[in-house]
Every structure is written in C-alpha cells, then in structure tokens.
Amino acid sequence: MPLTSSLSIAADATLTSSLDLTTASAPLSVRSATSWATGTGAGKADKVFSDRRQLAASATEDLDLAGVLLDAFGQAITFARIKGLIIRADAANTNNVILGNATSNAWAALLGATGTLTLRPGASLGLNTGPADATGYAVTAGTGDILKVANSGGGTTVTYDIVLIGASA
Known part of the structure; x- marks a missing residue:
C-alpha cells in the first residue's frame, strides 16, 4: 500500500517590551517539517501506526514495534526504522x-535502554527526521523493539494518542 506522510513541529513566540515612545518586539518562529514519499530510503516511509489508548491506574504496556501493532486496515506492522513520532497525553489525565x-528488548534508539520521558497531562512529544535521513531511529526485531508506556500512578486511568511513521527496511 502506498503511503504519503508528513509531520510538522512548530513554535511561535513574540517577546515585547514597552519603551518611552515605542514597543520593542522580538518575534520568533521555528518550524521543523518533513514529508515522506512511499518507500524505505532517505525521504521515504511505508508504515504508519496510530491509536488512542488507555492505561488503567498504575498499569504499563509494551508496544512491540516489530510485528505486533496493526495498521488501520488490520495488517501487522514491522518497523525497521521510525522516522516520525507523536505522543500526546490527554489533558484530562490526572496522572502522567x-x-x-522496558524491562527487556527496549527500543533504545530514542531514550536509551533505561531512559524515560514524562508527559504531564496535556503534554505532547513530536519527533521527525530530516528528509535526507535514511536511517531514522532503528528498530531491531526481537532485541530492540519494545516501547514501554506507563501510567505514573494509582487511582485513575490515563489516555494517550500515538502516531508512528516509519519504514519496513
């Protein structure tokens, strides 16, 4: 199945200061956007996974990036490389x-084998590789393909959205 995809990350800010006769302004605009055509090399991707997921209080789940996740048509996805990622914690969450x-076979390309990242309620993480990057973030089936996601505490469930864009080779 052909896939065309893109991911954008943007920041806009304007710092102002009132002076005697004018207002000084320092506008900032930073954008990082990548589009991928169908395929597996530089500037290409051929797999996408997206889902809204819930975790019970204090629960964890291991997302197997190589052969277990299903695409929108119910087909198993085996990522060899991740080129784009968005994870968003629901703003209504109480827990992080x-x-x-992951306890075994951690997908270490992004956070290392034991590193973690905390998404507070409403927080988002966006990551995209450049258009010339053929490598992306490697996924190694059977030894480096588990992305662990956890609910930080008891009492309430958490909801999060995830989008993975990548290549099968």
Missing part, C-alpha cells in the same frame, strides 16, 4: 504518561 525503560 511515562515512556521508556
């Missing part, structure tokens, strides 16, 4: 969403 530190 924790990424990383």
Whole structure:
C-alpha cells in the first residue's frame, strides 16, 4: 500500500517590551517539517501506526514495534526504522504518561535502554527526521523493539494518542 506522510513541529513566540515612545518586539518562529514519499530510503516511509489508548491506574504496556501493532486496515506492522513520532497525553489525565525503560528488548534508539520521558497531562512529544535521513531511529526485531508506556500512578486511568511513521527496511 502506498503511503504519503508528513509531520510538522512548530513554535511561535513574540517577546515585547514597552519603551518611552515605542514597543520593542522580538518575534520568533521555528518550524521543523518533513514529508515522506512511499518507500524505505532517505525521504521515504511505508508504515504508519496510530491509536488512542488507555492505561488503567498504575498499569504499563509494551508496544512491540516489530510485528505486533496493526495498521488501520488490520495488517501487522514491522518497523525497521521510525522516522516520525507523536505522543500526546490527554489533558484530562490526572496522572502522567511515562515512556521508556522496558524491562527487556527496549527500543533504545530514542531514550536509551533505561531512559524515560514524562508527559504531564496535556503534554505532547513530536519527533521527525530530516528528509535526507535514511536511517531514522532503528528498530531491531526481537532485541530492540519494545516501547514501554506507563501510567505514573494509582487511582485513575490515563489516555494517550500515538502516531508512528516509519519504514519496513
């Protein structure tokens, strides 16, 4: 199945200061956007996974990036490389969403084998590789393909959205 995909990350800010006769302004605009055509090399991707997921209080789940996740048509996805990622914790969460530190076969390309990242309620993480990057973030089936996601505490569930864009080779 052909896939065309893109991912954008943007920041806009304007710092102002009132002076005697004018207002000084320092505008900032930073954008990082990548589009991928169908394929597996530089500037290409051929797999996408997206889902809204819930974790019970204090629960964890291991997302197997090589052969277990299903695409929108119910087909198993085997990522060899991740080129784009968005994870968003629902703003209505009480607890945090924790990424990383799988007990075995950790997908270490992003956070290392034991690193974690905390997404507070409403927080988002966006990552995209450049258009010339053929490598992306490697996924190694059977030894480096588990992205652990955890609910940081008891009492309430957490909801999070995830989008993975990558290549099968």
